[in-house]
Amino acid sequence: MDILRFATAGSVDDGKSTLIGRLLYDSKAIFEDQLAAVERTSRERGEETTNLALLTDGLRAEREQGITIDVAYRYFATPRRKFIIADTPGHIQYTRNMVTGASTADLAIILVDARNGLNEQSRRHAFLTTLLRVPHLVLAVNKMDLVGYDQQVFDDICDEFSKFATKLEIQDLTFIPISALNGDNVVERSGNMPWYDGPSLLHHLEHVHIASDRNLIDVRFPVQYVIRPHASSDPELHDYRGYAGQVAGGVLKPGDEVVHLPSGFSTRISRIDLAGKEVAEAFPPMSVTLLLEDDVDISRGDMICRPNNRPKPAQDIEGMVCWMSAERPLTPRSRLIVKHTTRTVKGIVGELLYRIDVNTLHRDESATQLGLNEIGRIRMRVTQPLFVDAYSRNRLTGGMILIDEATNTTVGTVMITGFPPGG
Template sequence: MTISPEAPSRAMDLLRFATAGSVDDGKSTLIGRLLYDSKAIFEDQLEAVEATSRSRGDEYTNLALLTDGLRAEREQGITIDVAYRYFATPRRKFIIADTPGHIQYTRNMVTGASTADLALILVDARKGLLEQSRRHAFLCSLLRVPHLVLCVNKMDLVDYSQEIFESIADEFTAFAAKLDVPDLTVVPISALKGDNIVTRSENMPWYEGPSLLHHLEHVHIASDRNLVDVRFPVQYVIRPQSTVVADYRGYAGQVASGVLKPGDEVMAMPSGFTSTISSIETADGPIAEAFPPMSVTIRLADEIDIARGDMICRPNNRPAVSQDIEAMVCWMDESRPMSVGGKYAIKHTTRSARAIVRGIQYRLDVNTLHRDECADGLGLNEIGRVKLRTTVPLLADEYRRNRTTGGFIIIDETTNRTVGAGMIIEAA
């Protein structure tokens, strides 16, 4: 959407949100409706979708085709891959991750929701809460998505019934109470008709809450970021080979959490050497402070040995330094399950290591939340609590406290494929 010239000139914040729900609940249609009603699609895109809709025999413009880009998705009418879409309103910029609803694509949903600020869970008003709705709510809770929105879709097919909406809302709220969901909002919508998507619907006068887009524009996300624990994983050491700046040494990376300012006392981990920040620089020049998720270059007053994979933090607020970690792992490899004794490569922030699986405490049934403590492995899309031993210490926090320094990926060294994603529960 084009921002009007009268709009105030200010830096807009960015909201990343993921959609989840069962197959045919209307996720792709909802995103298509958001893009269409906010005028975030080009005329030729709309013409192509209209032409495809006619060729398929649809009696309406199928807005789901805006996101279901794979040929297999269009043929089957389901979402398989994680489709990313971008749009903006005068208040905020958005990145949408349209994640699959089918059980066999759980790994894709974990990928899409891992960086989300908010998750939309769609429920078909005719079917009510299904097993997959509960599973996706649990996965969003496990991935520490701060804001959850339950969209009761297809209200037009139940005559916009307030009783049906309230019954689904009460059932989901009771289930969410068992999970760690800090913020829950419930909105009745019709993605096909556009009810309560961009503007309030006249068909549901009993609903007194905001439209979906209004909520997305105004949900407060600034306080979701950890501004207390300073964590700066060093990605690259900058040493220009120039006689003009012969003594320049800067440490480049992205601020994971906390606020950094020139003059602050900091410590380099794992060496433990301390120094003070002399300056913080960006491509546009020096700045007075850095906070997540800014990418900056930090210069220190002292020349201490810091390399890629090290971390800059506060002397009295340090991450755990450990080779033994316990984590919830979602397994993503269809060819080989994770097994006790398996050896893998790990990528954690900017640090790489090798790891061995020392034990699997339990495998979690994400549908019933039952723990199978006799599990000896994790198959495709399965989640379990795993003990790992790494070759070098990881500089880690608990995932619930810091999603950046508490998350990691597991790589098969023989194929170089990402085979798992982990969320650290405890670093000994």
């Protein structure tokens, strides 16, 4: 079975946590003691029905306020597919948490309250999911029970979002009317909406095609660790030299010719190990160990790729940045630590090209800085070449993390869009 990673997004009180609780409950993916604890907490709060949102809102502050703050990860499976859910916050001050949850997602579910329609956060999260190149997007119009399951309400919201979506690069968009509280169209098709002839949400999640979403053309293998078990008593392991990492792109097989960067030395793969066993091939997102025919001086942060298909070695980089620090703004001349795949270097922001209004998508070219949760386009220079692709081609080799030199905290994420002249 393959694994589908999906994130939920939307405004506050649109029902994200309730939806995930309903998915877990109706698919029988929660333990009896978990359900008993949620039922007990619901009674203590004076609620007439079991509040399924409590299954994901694990922090005490979240339960007390009835909101989601942290990114809550949950896991469940059906006979057809395994799922990893990232329940992301709706509050605007937690946009950075939403970016974290959606950055590795194959699909995003944006919830909209049927009573209120699209709002600022709906548009913000839709823009962010397309900026993060999430391949599949579902607009789930929730709380249909509170508008009498009216088809016109659903159609109006779909039309409004479709017009907004023309400004975005959305590869796959699906509309589903649901009631997370009552379970309508969540796991089973609802009899309350006979006018809707599409699949339930879970059916769509089980059948959405994700195999072609990953880049299987450009071989990219950032080396994370060199394995040399010298101390082993096994004579076969005495000369073992393996290069461990996660396949970021392409398909690797024994006998394939590869090149090492930055040296440019060519060799061939002699073997691929996975969890101590030899495998016939490796592809994203497998974590494997490569053994090569020749002894090459390879260390953490280096890249293995195809001789005629290499990432760009770049020191000058242009990209979209989501700023995550409330303590310090992003300004030109900011010095930062840059983490790209397994390579860490120092860098400096050369220019802030513009700040973007995520509601209108207007570009403010007069902006001089980016504050918490703001998004803009920057140019920066790093001290050593990074082996990068455009984010639109490969989300792993096209993304970077910005780290504060003084505090060692993550302050920003960058989606690489291009390379300035001379970069």
